[in-house]
Amino acid sequence: xxxxxxxxxxxxxxxRDTIEEAAAELFLEQSYHGxxxxxxTQRAGVSRATFFNYFGSKSDxxxxxxxxxxxxxxxxxxxxxxxxxxxxxxxxxVGPERVPLAVTQSDAMGTRDELVASGLVRVARVAAxxxxxxxxxxxxxxxxxxxxxxxxxxAGAVVAAWGSWIMGGIDRAPLADYLRDALALxxxxx
Amino acid sequence: xxxxxxxxxxxxxxxRDTIEEAAAELFLEQSYHGxxxxxxTQRAGVSRATFFNYFGSKSDxxxxxxxxxxxxxxxxxxxxxxxxxxxxxxxxxVGPERVPLAVTQSDAMGTRDELVASGLVRVARVAAxxxxxxxxxxxxxxxxxxxxxxxxxxAGAVVAAWGSWIMGGIDRAPLADYLRDALALxxxxx
DNA sequence: GGGATTGATAGACTCAGTCCAGAAAATGAT
DNA sequence: ATCATTTTCTGGACTGAGTCTATCAATCCC
Numbered sequence: 041x042x043x044x045x046x047x048x049x050x051x052x053x054x055x056r057d058t059i060e061e062a063a064a065e066l067f068l069e070q071s072y073h074g075x076x077x078x079x080x081t082q083r084a085g086v087s088r089a090t091f092f093n094y095f096g097s098k099s100d101x102x103x104x105x106x107x108x109x110x111x112x113x114x115x116x117x118x119x120x121x122x123x124x125x126x127x128x129x130x131x132x133x134v135g136p137e138r139v140p141l142a143v144t145q146s147d148a149m150g151t152r153d154e155l156v157a158s159g160l161v162r163v164a165r166v167a168a169x170x171x172x173x174x175x176x177x178x179x180x181x182x183x184x185x186x187x188x189x190x191x192x193x194x195a196g197a198v199v200a201a202w203g204s205w206i207m208g209g210i211d212r213a214p215l216a217d218y219l220r221d222a223l224a225l226x227x228x229x230x
Numbered sequence: 231x232x233x234x235x236x237x238x239x240x241x242x243x244x245x246r247d248t249i250e251e252a253a254a255e256l257f258l259e260q261s262y263h264g265x266x267x268x269x270x271t272q273r274a275g276v277s278r279a280t281f282f283n284y285f286g287s288k289s290d291x292x293x294x295x296x297x298x299x300x301x302x303x304x305x306x307x308x309x310x311x312x313x314x315x316x317x318x319x320x321x322x323x324v325g326p327e328r329v330p331l332a333v334t335q336s337d338a339m340g341t342r343d344e345l346v347a348s349g350l351v352r353v354a355r356v357a358a359x360x361x362x363x364x365x366x367x368x369x370x371x372x373x374x375x376x377x378x379x380x381x382x383x384x385a386g387a388v389v390a391a392w393g394s395w396i397m398g399g400i401d402r403a404p405l406a407d408y409l410r411d412a413l414a415l416x417x418x419x420x
Numbered sequence: 421g422g423g424a425t426t427g428a429t430a431g432a433c434t435c436a437g438t439c440c441a442g443a444a445a446a447t448g449a450t
Numbered sequence: 451a452t453c454a455t456t457t458t459c460t461g462g463a464c465t466g467a468g469t470c471t472a473t474c475a476a477t478c479c480c
Contacts, residue, residue, distance in 0.1 A: 047425085047426095047477095047478075047479095048424070048425045048426065048477065048478050048479075049424090049425045049426025049427065049476080049477060049478075050425080050426050050427040050428075050475065050476040050477055051426085051427080051476075051477065052426090052427065052428095053427080053428080055427090055428085076465090076466065076467090077466080077467070077468090078466085086428075086429090087428065087429045087430070088429090088430090089428070089429055089430070089431090090427085090428055090429075092467095092468070092469085093427070093428075096468095097467080097468075098466095098467070098468090156350075156351055156354055157347030157348060157350060157351050158347060160347060160350030160351065160353065160354055161346055161347050161350065163350065164346055164350055167386070183394065183397055184394075185390060185391065185394040185408060185411055185412060186411075186415060188390035188393060188394055189386070189387045189390040189391070189412045189415045189416065190415070191386075191390070192383075192385075192386025192387060192389055192390045193382075193383035193384075193386040193387055193390075193415075193416055194383075194386075195382075195386055196357070196379070196381075196382025196383040196384075196385055196386040197379045197382060197383055199382055200375060200378035200379040200381070200382045200383075201375065201379070203378060204373065204374075204375040204378055207373055218375060221375055221376075222375060222379045225376060225379045225380070225383075226379065226383055226416075237446095237447075237448095237456085237457095238446070238447045238448075238455070238456045238457070239445080239446060239447075239455085239456045239457025239458065240444065240445040240446050240456080240457050240458040240459075241445075241446065241457085241458080242457090242458065242459095243458080243459080245458090245459085266434085266435065266436085267435080267436070267437090268435085276459075276460090277459065277460045277461070278460090278461090279439095279459070279460055279461070279462090280458085280459060280460075282436095282437070282438080283458075283459080286437095287436080287437075288435095288436065288437090
């Protein structure tokens with residue numbers, strides 16, 4: 041995943057990690073909205089233009105960990121792993137410190153639709169993934185209402201588990217436990 | 231709802247409707263992203279600043295009908311109507327033409343996260359509303375996992391119903407039918 | 421060394437969204 | 451009628467995200 045590259049071109053500087061670190065520091069010091077992309081790149085020692093080589097938008101910085109988990113889930117599902125097993129696997133890989141910056145910056149989240157929205161884009165991605173991974177019942181079309189309901193409800197449950205886990209504070213149970221309980225409540229499929 | 235005002239101050243020009251109409255026209259002619267707020271307000275004959283007296287953001291224009299439905303739902307729930315009855319009421323009020331601009335502009339939606347995000351903000355609003363309206367079980371806290379799962383799953387089902395209804399095309403069944411079927415699939419509460 | 425490829429940079433540009441000071445239009449009181 | 455007050459409308463300046471383009475730098479392969 042990281043870099044199986046040996047071929048042509050100028051090698052990337054270590055910019056990505058540097059930018060992430062600079063951003064995390066500045067968000068703590070000044071908050072998300074109080075920090076500009078220019079400040080981040082200045083502290084990271086790169087140009088502003090470089091930022092957009094690595095990230096599509098400022099809010100991407102808030103969801104790095106979540107995006108990583110979603111990518112892992114996509115990998116597992118594509119490799120043929122059963123859905124619930126894949127979900128459990130990814131949950132087990134998420135350590136107690138993997139709380140996205142978006143949540144520690146939640147004062148901003150409360151007021152600003154922009155941040156809520158950037159988070160929900162991830163939810164939509166999960167829902168779409170689930171919809172493609174759920175077993176279709178006989179004669180059921182790709183856009184069946186029942187399929188959509190199952191996918192969305194399941195996504196809702198996954199998100200609820202994750203949200204409650206976050207709110208559980210530092211001494212909470214592992215995410216996998218929350219997920220198990222949440223999935224038990226939606227006995228929609230299998 | 232509209233205007234029970236007789237008191238002081240300069241009366242509003244008919245600006246709001248004018249802006250909505252101008253925007254709808256321009257979005258059809260030029261697409262959402264091809265239209266600037268300045269163009270909209272020019273056609274509507276008001277200043278750019280006035281736009282932000284009526285709408286919080288450009289993307290609000292895409293969700294006027296959805297926002298109206300959500301507000302109705304909030305009213306009904308606050309007035310003490312049972313949740314499922316309130317949902318059914320609002321669904322029954324939604325005519326076949328009430329497809330938000332966001333959907334007719336869906337070519338833009340497909341590619342641009344911004345539009346997905348603006349729509350999902352509405353989903354979050356619905357989920358929050360459901361969470362506050364769902365009956366709490368005995369000894370269940372405000373941030374209970376089970377409560378969150380029920381609220382989110384239900385929101386997912388509502389959204390699935392709405393989405394399938396939209397996709398059903400012009401000769402589809404009433405939204406209320408889709409909603410009934412979707413809710414029947416999530417037998418989580420009551 | 422000479423391409424070819426890829427990454428980094430600078431700079432200009434568009435546009436959404438914020439802010440503010442002031443003009444315009446109404447009301448009610450004196 | 452005049453004045454103070456309240457609310458809307460307007461113009462203009464400003465910030466900052468995101469796009470685009472041209473150019474330079476670093477690496478590989480020949």
